[in-house]
Amino acid sequence: GEWIFIVCTCSRASVPKRRCVYHVSPRNHQYTQAGRVSGSVQVCETTSCCVGFFWMMDGQQKVDLQACDMYEQSCPDKSCTSHPHFNKIIKCVCNTDFCNSNMSWSSEEEEEEEEEEEEEEAVGSPDVTMRTTIAVLPMVLLFLMVCFWTAAKRGRSFYQHTKENPYCDVSVNPQCSCQEPNPSTIDHALIELQQVVGRGNFATVFQGTYKGFAVAVKCFPGGQEEKFRAEKEVYELPLMKNAGIVLFLGSGTKPHDTSFFIVMQFAEHGSLHSFLSQHSISWTSAFNMCLSLSQGLSYLHSDLQLNGVHKPSVAHRDLSSSNVLLRADFSCVLCDFEDSAVLCSCVGRQWGRSHTHNVQGGPAVGTLRYMSPELLEGEVNLTSSSFMFQGDVYALALILWEVWMRCSHLFQDADVPQHLLPFELELGPNASRERLIHHVCSMNQRPSIPPPWDLLPEGCDVKRILTDCWDSDADARLTASCVVNCLMSLQSNT
Numbered sequence: 120g121e122w123i124f125i126v127c128t129c130s131r132a133s134v135p136k137r138r139c140v141y142h143v144s145p146r147n148h149q150y151t152q153a154g155r156v157s158g159s160v161q162v163c164e165t166t167s168c169c170v171g172f173f174w175m176m177d178g179q180q181k182v183d184l185q186a187c188d189m190y191e192q193s194c195p196d197k198s199c200t201s202h203p204h205f206n207k208i209i210k211c212v213c214n215t216d217f218c219n220s221n222m223s224w225s226s227e228e229e230e231e232e233e234e235e236e237e238e239e240e241a242v243g244s245p246d247v248t249m250r251t252t253i254a255v256l257p258m259v260l261l262f263l264m265v266c267f268w269t270a271a272k273r274g275r276s277f278y279q280h281t282k283e284n285p286y287c288d289v290s291v292n293p294q295c296s297c298q299e300p301n302p303s304t305i306d307h308a309l310i311e312l313q314q315v316v317g318r319g320n321f322a323t324v325f326q327g328t329y330k331g332f333a334v335a336v337k338c339f340p341g342g343q344e345e346k347f348r349a350e351k352e353v354y355e356l357p358l359m360k361n362a363g364i365v366l367f368l369g370s371g372t373k374p375h376d377t378s379f380f381i382v383m384q385f386a387e388h389g390s391l392h393s394f395l396s397q398h399s400i401s402w403t404s405a406f407n408m409c410l411s412l413s414q415g416l417s418y419l420h421s422d423l424q425l426n427g428v429h430k431p432s433v434a435h436r437d438l439s440s441s442n443v444l445l446r447a448d449f450s451c452v453l454c455d456f457e458d459s460a461v462l463c464s465c466v467g468r469q470w471g472r473s474h475t476h477n478v479q480g481g482p483a484v485g486t487l488r489y490m491s492p493e494l495l496e497g498e499v500n501l502t503s504s505s506f507m508f509q510g511d512v513y514a515l516a517l518i519l520w521e522v523w524m525r526c527s528h529l530f531q532d533a534d535v536p537q538h539l540l541p542f543e544l545e546l547g548p549n550a551s552r553e554r555l556i557h558h559v560c561s562m563n564q565r566p567s568i569p570p571p572w573d574l575l576p577e578g579c580d581v582k583r584i585l586t587d588c589w590d591s592d593a594d595a596r597l598t599a600s601c602v603v604n605c606l607m608s609l610q611s612n613t
């Protein structure tokens with residue numbers, strides 16, 4: 120066996136909480152959860168970063184959103200400095216109190232002028248220029264060849280992550296996991312179980328009450344202790360309280376039959392799958408569902424360090440519309456973390472603390488029809504964690520497709536088709552792995568995009584997001600945080 124030593128030093132000194140300017144419209148209500156709001160000030164609960172979204176109108180800077188950040192993994196800048204433009208919206212994150220009050224950037228003309236000045240300085244007299252050109256030409260050619268080779272190796276992901284989506288943070292945060300379990304045991308006698316609301320492969324979920332609150336209780340039979348522990352371990356990670364993740368209240372063991380249970384907040388509208396089966400939705404509802412879902416996944420994937428507490432990245436690995444829940448305000452939350460992998464980036468390998476039994480050996484986990492081509496074929500590199508995030512993003516795309524396929528706005532005057540699972544139309548409700556491999560891998564097929572979408576600007580935008588997320592080249596897929604940024608920019612354009 121191989122031994123992995125993890126040395127963690129955690130400083131627990133209390134750090135004053137970050138204060139940010141707060142200006143949030145109702146459509147971005149999820150930011151209210153990033154900290155305590157008092158007038159135009161927000162005291163951040165889970166971050167030391169302030170965020171600002173701005174856009175330009177008639178040469179004037181307009182505020183779109185100011186709040187404590189909920190999604191960025193780091194914010195090295197002291198002041199809010201613009202990143203390159205992504206469509207019309209400009210985002211900045213920064214790490215000092217109220218630094219998001221306004222944003223500084225140089226206008227494109229200024230940048231162009233600066234570039235021109237730099238060029239003029241660099242260029243000497245014509246003779247010198249000619250001699251210099253001849254001398255450096257071979258070196259430039261060699262350099263270009265190396266660049267070309269490197270870019271080709273990195274494939275389209277380089278282009279997509281750095282050019283098309285300049286806000287994508289693809290850096291790895293080299294932090295050590297100082298994870299301390301945060302156990303909260305619940306006495307079974309205080310729970311009152313009502314009806315069954317879901318039955319999965321390993322557990323049964325009941326609606327119930329606990330201390331007067333509506334809760335969902337996920338009951339695992341004694342034989343599923345491993346699944347129970349795996350899921351509980353994810354919920355008990357530090358900083359797992361987030362608007363995009365179902366609120367975990369605690370867990371316990373039933374005294375008589377040694378079965379196990381997890382208690383969560385009850386999601387009033389049940390699973391996204393059951394909701395979409397019964398309802399078509401407006402553009403705004405579809406948009407909010409897609410945004411909250413992508414934000415939840417982006418948060419789950421993030422590696423955060425806050426006040427000496429570390430939340431490691433988590434890959435869900437079984438995303439499907441049945442494992443996304445809808446709360447009373449129709450925002451999405453993630454649930455069902457039995458197969459998730461907690462990634463620790465401090466051990467030289469990409470993981471090492473937990474769930475290794477889920478990762479090494481054996482077939483890939485997850486729901487077949489949501490599995491990415493590389494997972495279906497088993498062609499994944501188990502020494503890298505990125506395949507797990509890329510697999511999640513592929514599944515995210517299929518769920519976003521399910522949502523937008525029920526959006527009345529995208530079908531204009533025509534009837535909205537009834538809800539279908541991805542590939543249900545083509546392969547039926549119980550597609551085998553072999554048929555999926557043939558369809559998704561060999562034929563490179565994806566859920567079909569209805570032709571009317573091409574006629575609508577919103578349709579073209581969502582089609583682009585989907586195709587960028589379910590690309591057969593896993594490296595070329597967007598990251599979850601890129602999907603959030605794409606959606607935010609789409610929102611500012613509509």
Ligand SMILES: Nc1ncnc2c1ncn2[C@@H]1O[C@H](COP(=O)(O)OP(=O)(O)OP(=O)(O)O)[C@@H](O)[C@H]1O
Binds near residue numbers: 319322384387455
């Ligand atoms: N907090 C909740 N609020 C309301 N309904 C819930 C909640 N949690 C789960 N459910 C319902 O129970 C179903 C099954 O939940 P979950 O996926 O966690 O169980 P599972 O046994 O792990 O299923 P799987 O076979 O997908 O692993 C969900 O699809 C949903 O309909």
